[in-house]
Amino acid sequence: MKKNIKIALAQIRSKRENKKANLQKIEEFTLKAKNQGANLVIFPELSLTGYVLHDQVYELAEEIPGPSIKRVEDLAKRTGMLIVFGMPELSEKTKATIFNTAVIVGPNGLIGKYRKRYLPTHSVFEEKRYFRQGYQTAVFKTSIGNLGLLICYDIFFPEICRLTRLKGAELIVCISASPAVRRRYFEILTAARALENTAFLAYVNLAGVEDGLHFWGGSRLVGPTGDLLVKAKYDEEDLVVCEIDYTDMRSAEIFVPMLRDLRPELFEELKKNSEKL
Amino acid sequence: MWTLLKLTPSVLELDLFEVEKRIKCFIKEYVENAGVEGIVLGLSGGIDSATTAAVSSLAIGGKNVTGLILPEKETYNSKDIEDAKLIAEKFGLKTQMCDITPVLEGFYKTIPIFDQVDKLSKGNVKARTRMIYLYYYANKRKKIVCGSSDKSETMMGYFTKWGDVAADISPLMDLYKTQVRKLAVHIGIPPKLAAKPSTPSLWPNQLAETELGIKYEALDLILYGLERFMTPEEIAQQMNFEKTFIEKIKSRWLSVEHKRRLPLTPKLEYRTVGTDFRLPRQKY
Numbered sequence: 001m002k003k004n005i006k007i008a009l010a011q012i013r014s015k016r017e018n019k020k021a022n023l024q025k026i027e028e029f030t031l032k033a034k035n036q037g038a039n040l041v042i043f044p045e046l047s048l049t050g051y052v053l054h055d056q057v058y059e060l061a062e063e064i065p066g067p068s069i070k071r072v073e074d075l076a077k078r079t080g081m082l083i084v085f086g087m088p089e090l091s092e093k094t095k096a097t098i099f100n101t102a103v104i105v106g107p108n109g110l111i112g113k114y115r116k117r118y119l120p121t122h123s124v125f126e127e128k129r130y131f132r133q134g135y136q137t138a139v140f141k142t143s144i145g146n147l148g149l150l151i152c153y154d155i156f157f158p159e160i161c162r163l164t165r166l167k168g169a170e171l172i173v174c175i176s177a178s179p180a181v182r183r184r185y186f187e188i189l190t191a192a193r194a195l196e197n198t199a200f201l202a203y204v205n206l207a208g209v210e211d212g213l214h215f216w217g218g219s220r221l222v223g224p225t226g227d228l229l230v231k232a233k234y235d236e237e238d239l240v241v242c243e244i245d246y247t248d249m250r251s252a253e254i255f256v257p258m259l260r261d262l263r264p265e266l267f268e269e270l271k272k273n274s275e276k277l
Numbered sequence: 278m279w280t281l282l283k284l285t286p287s288v289l290e291l292d293l294f295e296v297e298k299r300i301k302c303f304i305k306e307y308v309e310n311a312g313v314e315g316i317v318l319g320l321s322g323g324i325d326s327a328t329t330a331a332v333s334s335l336a337i338g339g340k341n342v343t344g345l346i347l348p349e350k351e352t353y354n355s356k357d358i359e360d361a362k363l364i365a366e367k368f369g370l371k372t373q374m375c376d377i378t379p380v381l382e383g384f385y386k387t388i389p390i391f392d393q394v395d396k397l398s399k400g401n402v403k404a405r406t407r408m409i410y411l412y413y414y415a416n417k418r419k420k421i422v423c424g425s426s427d428k429s430e431t432m433m434g435y436f437t438k439w440g441d442v443a444a445d446i447s448p449l450m451d452l453y454k455t456q457v458r459k460l461a462v463h464i465g466i467p468p469k470l471a472a473k474p475s476t477p478s479l480w481p482n483q484l485a486e487t488e489l490g491i492k493y494e495a496l497d498l499i500l501y502g503l504e505r506f507m508t509p510e511e512i513a514q515q516m517n518f519e520k521t522f523i524e525k526i527k528s529r530w531l532s533v534e535h536k537r538r539l540p541l542t543p544k545l546e547y548r549t550v551g552t553d554f555r556l557p558r559q560k561y
Binding site: 052 | 298299302306307554555556557559
């Protein structure tokens with residue numbers, strides 16, 4: 001596996017309902033990331049279409065593989081990069097069942113996808129109205145190590161990150177469309193999830209305003225001790241690149257051995273009690 | 278267990294730098310996406326419109342903001358006009374003054390059932406007439422209308438339906454009145470103007486706090502508690518009010534939802550405007 005892994009966090013402002021413009025931006029930021037030596041570039045949740053879509057999501061969702069995936073596959077092939085981005089995915093088996101999906105594409109094509117498991121439907125969020133929840137945990141073996149994928153609200157539930165870690169994820173990638181009123185929560189949770197799993201965590205958020213929702217940016221890479229390694233600007237578009245070394249996970253795991261000390265019997269108890277809530 | 282919120286003035290404190298930044302960003306992005314040439318707003322000389330004018334000018338530049346000063350003879354107040362001009366000068370926005378008295382008199386004369394004594398119905402004609410002037414300027418100058426309603430008034434329904442609340446965007450609508458005052462001072466509005474008693478100016482000597490029957494400092498805390506699902510009993514206990522008084526405020530808040538929404542329509546078809554026809558408000 002490759003040493004000296006460079007991760008690029010591409011904190012873009014999507015142009016809502018304009019896949020063509022957003023694919024152009026994905027290309028532009030991927031090229032910039034490549035110029036800075038990055039191996040992986042990560043874009044935010046629903047970055048292909050923008051986040052506030054309401055009923056328009058039915059017009060914008062695409063199957064995977066589909067035309068937009070093809071464009072990103074071509075880009076990955078041309079640049080030799082790994083690319084993660086978010087899009088509304090139309091189920092190939094139905095006519096109008098949609099998932100909020102993170103996709104990972106590499107120089108050899110589509111590597112995999114993750115369908116968001118926790119769909120926020122409260123406050124300003126109405127995701128359950130439009131999306132079906134996912135059921136699979138996603139960890140993919142890539143040229144830069146094992147990558148786990150999750151999306152935004154998933155990070156509030158420690159079991160998602162924990163599962164990716166138990167399945168071997170070294171870098172947990174969380175793509176997001178988080179409005180500014182939630183900034184504090186994400187700043188706490190990104191550090192906590194990296195620390196409690198002694199893994200690297202890349203968090204990439206949207207920037208800009210969509211229908212009054214102000215996305216706060218602040219994308220970051222957190223190390224296995226919860227340390228902030230790099231942070232993008234608040235509120236604005238930004239691209240930051242950071243080098244990581246998985247050997248750091250070893251000393252972190254020895255210092256506070258949370259994975260060694262896991263108690264599986266508690267999960268059974270958790271299950272029983274959450275069913276009774 | 279749910280811990281009770283403590284309704285002290287500190288709960289209304291905000292990170293004013295952050296609030297200013299977000300409001301400016303909101304205005305700027307909306308104007309850019311709308312592809313218009315700026316903002317028109319009513320400039321009464323009161324705190325809400327002064328703050329809206331100031332923050333709009335800071336967001337998109339004063340030269341792109343037009344403040345309309347729209348006095349009429351019954352509520353004419355030279356101090357308000359002076360304050361409106363002071364804000365315009367300080368934040369570099371353009372103003373135009375239009376005396377709406379002749380138009381109002383036209384309405385009074387031509388509405389067969391017009392009643393001079395019914396000051397509320399008459400006052401609402403003034404607010405709606407100002408709306409017509411603002412939208413005329415917006416159409417003619419390719420601008421959007423920026424409203425200045427705050428959260429206290431909006432929750433209480435203390436505004437004229439399709440009148441002063443009519444706008445394309447309302448950047449201050451998620452801030453209580455006392456928070457608007459703090460933001461005003463933060464962005465450079467003279468404290469004296471920020472502390473000025475509020476009036477909708479629908480008739481002479483009308484004062485918001487007198488009509489609402491409570492000071493904004495207390496009202497805002499009550500509304501803050503209601504917003505966070507506190508019961509009237511909990512609020513009354515903490516704030517030393519009668520429970521019935523808090524219930525009245527809650528009842529008023531809930532009974533005026535019709536003023537804050539599109540008109541209700543019966544559900545007849547596949548997707549219905551205002552209910553399940555859900556589209557982004559702004560096309561990019």
